[in-house]
Amino acid sequence: MxxxxxxxxxxxxxxxxxxxxxxxxxxxxxxxxxxxxxxxxxxxxxxxxxxxxxEEVLELKVDMVFPGWEEIEQQFRGYAKQKGFGVARRCGSLKSSISHTKDGSDKEKGIGKEKRNCLWTCECYGVPERRRKVIGDKVASDSQLHEVIGSGVRKFKKCQCPVHVFASVNKLGEWVIRRAVMVHENHYLTPSKSRTIAYNRKKFLRENPHVLTQANVCSKSGMSVAQTYNLVAVQRNGRGRMPFLRKDLNDVVAKERKARTSGGDAKAMFDYFKKMKADNFDFFHMYRQGANGMLQDVLWVDARSRAAYEEFGDVVCFDSTYLTDKYKMPFANFVGVNHHGQSILLGCALVSYENSNTFEWIFGNWLECMGGKAPIGILTDQDPAMRRALR
Structure with missing residues (x-):
């Protein structure tokens, strides 16, 4: 030929x-x-x-049939990855599905929802957002802003690109593409920069768990996420060749740390407190949580410390300058002196913020633990928040 x-x-x-x-x-x-x-x-x-x-990915066309919407999205994202643009799943309607019992009766066995249609667009699809401007004593409306080109336009990636794919389910339960527009407008495609798209960056980290393993090892050795990112960038010959950003690595490391510590360290600590309480009823512990349900402050005093305070509680030293735990929470302790001149521990606490509200909570619960007997003197640093709480 x-x-x-x-x-x-x-x-x-x-x-x-x-x-x-x-x-x-x-x-x-x-x-x-x-x-x-x-x-x-x-x-x-x-x-x-x-x-x-x-392999080269073919363009999606009208009347193409797929077994599910996931296959359409995978095909469209693969095509977008090679062309150099991002894909956003905009909307999709759901239809309730009712399943009945095996004997054919009208009694409902379960009710669920199935996706019936879906729309995928280019990430530049849509009109850019605009800021309202104050003109004199009046606020300009959206229609007035549109009359002036560039008036109040934010720096946004949306540029009215018409590329989109719309698919729905037919009577046979198959997904059929109803509309497919593949011609981009108002922006240029750069296939070499497709690695900077958010979906592709996160997909790279999911498909390469060794990067997360290296980040965890560096974190245990004392390196920050920024230092870990610079190390990986040097290994890949510069930041220009990095398939993800530093904030992506930070998000993945934080998510992994949260999954690892959820129900872990805090649960182990309270399990230990319950064990100590079962061994000796005089063991005392208190904690409080923040508005989001996260652990905020913890106070505990064992039975030996409570007994020693009755004899040697005239002068107490309170210090909160210890940062030895991996969560960087200040560790505070109450220390006294016995008749041999030896230091004795009279209570411990983990605090979230060193402010007057936190110190009032610690001092109030510690005083309640000690039967309401306040010391004659207390030695602290020159923290203003601590002085206000002591008053």
């Missing part, structure tokens, strides 16, 4: 190149009848993009 090589070369597109060693395999086979080709079957090509060697 004449001219086939030039036509196929044009299909590869800008920013891609053909894999070496496959130039002569443009077609899988051909049939010869009557001295001319009756039909040919083109081979699906492999292109090399910024992400490495990948």
């Amino acid at each position: 004449e001219g086939s090589g030039a036509e196929i070369g044009d299909e590869i597109g800008e920013g891609s190149r053909e894999v070496e060693g496959e130039e002569e395999e443009d077609f899988i086979w051909s049939c010869w009848e009557g001295g001319e080709d009756c039909f040919t079957t083109p081979k699906k090509r492999t292109v090399v993009t910024a992400y490495g060697e990948e």
Whole structure:
């Protein structure tokens, strides 16, 4: 076939190149009848993009049928990744589904909701948001702002790009593409920068757990997330080649830390308190939580400290300058001196904020634990919040 090589070369597109060693395999086979080709079957090509060697993803077209909406989204995101734009799932309606018992009775067995249609768009789809401006004593409306080009426009990625794919379920339960617009407007695509798209960045971290493992190892050794990110950037020859940002690594590390510590350290501490309370009824502990339900402050005093305070509670030293735990929560302690000149522990606390409200809670509960007997003197630092709480 004449001219086939030039036509196929044009299909590869800008920013891609053909894999070496496959130039002569443009077609899988051909049939010869009557001295001319009756039909040919083109081979699906492999292109090399910024992400490495990948198969070319076809565009979505109207009336294409898929078994589910997940397949459509996967196909559209794969196409967007090679072209260099982001995909957003905008909306989708749900339809209630009712399942009945096996005997065919009208009694409902369960009620659920199934997705019936969905819309996927380019991340630049839509009108940019605008700020309202005050003109004299009046506030300009949205219609007035639209009359002036660029008036009050925020720096936003939306530029009225019409690219979108809309699909719905037919009577057979199959997903059919109803509308598909693939021509971008008002912005340019850069396939080499598709790694900076938020979905692709997070997908890279999910598919490469060794990056999270390295971040956890660096965190245990005392390195911050910023230092870990710089280390990975050096290993990949610069930040320009990084497939994710520092805030993505920070989010993943924080999520992993939260999952690891949820019901872990706090639960272990309170289990220990319950065990100490079961062994000795004089063991005292108090805690309080914040508005979001997170543990905020903890105070505990064992039986030996309560007994020692009755004899050696005239002068007490209170200090909250210890930061030895991995959560960087200040550790405060009450210390006294016995008749041998030795320091004795009279109570411990973990505090969230060193303010007057926190110190009032600690001093009030500690005084209640000690039977309301206040010390004659107390030694502290020059913290104004602590002085206000002591008054």
